[in-house]
Amino acid sequence: MITLVRYELTKTYRKLRTYIGFGLIAVLIPLAYWGFSAAGDDMVRGMSRGLQQNFLFVGSLFNGWFVSNMVMNALFVHVPFLILLVAGDIFAGEATSGTYRILLTRPPSRTRIFSVKALSAAIYTYSLVFFLGAFSITLGLILFGHGDMFTMRDDGIAIIARGELWWRFLFAYLLAGGAMCVVAALGMLFSSFVENAVGPIVGSFAVIILFLILGNLPFDFFESIRPFLFTTYTDVWRKAFSDPIDLLSIGKDVLALSAFFLLFLGAAWAIFSRKDILS
Amino acid sequence: MIFLAAALFLVSASAPAQQNAGEILDGVIAQYESVHDYQVQISATINMKGLSVPPMNATMYFRKPDKVQLKSDGFAMLPRDAVGFNPAMFNKNDYDLVMQGSERIRSVECVKVKMLAKSDTLRLQRAMIYVDSKRSLIMRMDFDPGTGSSATADFTYERVDGKYSLPSRIDIEMDSPMHMQRPGQKSTSADKSKGGKARITMKYHGYMVNKGIPDSVFEANDAAAAPHGRN
Numbered sequence: 001m002i003t004l005v006r007y008e009l010t011k012t013y014r015k016l017r018t019y020i021g022f023g024l025i026a027v028l029i030p031l032a033y034w035g036f037s038a039a040g041d042d043m044v045r046g047m048s049r050g051l052q053q054n055f056l057f058v059g060s061l062f063n064g065w066f067v068s069n070m071v072m073n074a075l076f077v078h079v080p081f082l083i084l085l086v087a088g089d090i091f092a093g094e095a096t097s098g099t100y101r102i103l104l105t106r107p108p109s110r111t112r113i114f115s116v117k118a119l120s121a122a123i124y125t126y127s128l129v130f131f132l133g134a135f136s137i138t139l140g141l142i143l144f145g146h147g148d149m150f151t152m153r154d155d156g157i158a159i160i161a162r163g164e165l166w167w168r169f170l171f172a173y174l175l176a177g178g179a180m181c182v183v184a185a186l187g188m189l190f191s192s193f194v195e196n197a198v199g200p201i202v203g204s205f206a207v208i209i210l211f212l213i214l215g216n217l218p219f220d221f222f223e224s225i226r227p228f229l230f231t232t233y234t235d236v237w238r239k240a241f242s243d244p245i246d247l248l249s250i251g252k253d254v255l256a257l258s259a260f261f262l263l264f265l266g267a268a269w270a271i272f273s274r275k276d277i278l279s
Numbered sequence: 280m281i282f283l284a285a286a287l288f289l290v291s292a293s294a295p296a297q298q299n300a301g302e303i304l305d306g307v308i309a310q311y312e313s314v315h316d317y318q319v320q321i322s323a324t325i326n327m328k329g330l331s332v333p334p335m336n337a338t339m340y341f342r343k344p345d346k347v348q349l350k351s352d353g354f355a356m357l358p359r360d361a362v363g364f365n366p367a368m369f370n371k372n373d374y375d376l377v378m379q380g381s382e383r384i385r386s387v388e389c390v391k392v393k394m395l396a397k398s399d400t401l402r403l404q405r406a407m408i409y410v411d412s413k414r415s416l417i418m419r420m421d422f423d424p425g426t427g428s429s430a431t432a433d434f435t436y437e438r439v440d441g442k443y444s445l446p447s448r449i450d451i452e453m454d455s456p457m458h459m460q461r462p463g464q465k466s467t468s469a470d471k472s473k474g475g476k477a478r479i480t481m482k483y484h485g486y487m488v489n490k491g492i493p494d495s496v497f498e499a500n501d502a503a504a505a506p507h508g509r510n
Contacts, residue, residue, distance in 0.1 A: 054358060
């Protein structure tokens, strides 16, 4: 199994498209930070203007943690696309390159091959999410320094003490990685249908955009379908910055995401295990 | 004729009250006459719906007549109208003063003085101060921090170096400034009650009085000057 995973990972990380996501993050984050540095403390002041009428702010809340959080908020809508670049290619890529038949005529069973591909997709997903986290935090702290973090939540404003931020960010990225694994599973499901990777990538992303829009429309009808959209739970990572951390709510979201993950993966496995390889 | 006599009586009766209020304020300012400068550590906690902040620490520097500067190693947010509390805020020439009777505050008999700013450039526009006339200390201040909200600050004092009465604790209760609602977000009954009250406690400790504070402290860029007096 380990050998198979190693082969699959080698195959994944030898493809150029795997590095598109990493490259994009490596270019985008410095550019975003350059923009942030121009705005500086004005950003925080603008976000907390109502409070500053009554409170005097001593010291600065513009620091590496703040910009890392801002980047995570801004990029997290786009990260699914980067995940799908690899997950959407995972089966369709074999068909495109004509290796499906060779792969499936080898001794490992289809279930084992499927498991290995799912595992490698999850590893890629977590590697991209942790790269985003490590790169944005490291660069942010180098450029803008350390301090307490200002963040906006649905129910107001929070300032989190600097001592708590390391583990909160780690927890947030762990949760974010889990949410992105659901996206990867969706990509694998679409990838198991077709023989060209473009369809699964675009199709999965279209589904995500559709769900995001439906989930955010402020009408009663859409409120009722929200629990059935996996995108309702993909921002579970934000709850790592709530105070106190609502573990029950996080647990419910993780449970819902796990259900969607198993649903997509189960459907992908059902299709893959019965698939006729005609080319 | 009777009305004229009554009016003359009221005018003559209110003149000493105005004078008394001025004297009370003079007494408050006189308390701080021998305090030329001080620095003090402030620990603050804020309890407000819609706002989550850790306990904060800052150092406050004060120098006569009205220089106030705050510094923090990390970050601190402190109530504007209370943190810069100093006698220069209560210049009787800046306010119309009206005596409003007396009230017991924490078992201390206090006289109430209503202050109405003469100029709209003053930050503190309206306030009611409750002064312990025996010690000439402000025990409570009801004030309007702006935007129609109201606030009450309760002062507790300590004797510093055996001769200066300076605040050791200020408890503030004010209308919460947090009224946030994102577009498309439905307001529930719970949200409506969020306006609520904010409770802020500031504890002052480690006073260093009349030890001298260099000018550079009040010129530092990394500090915040507490607002007081005119806007």
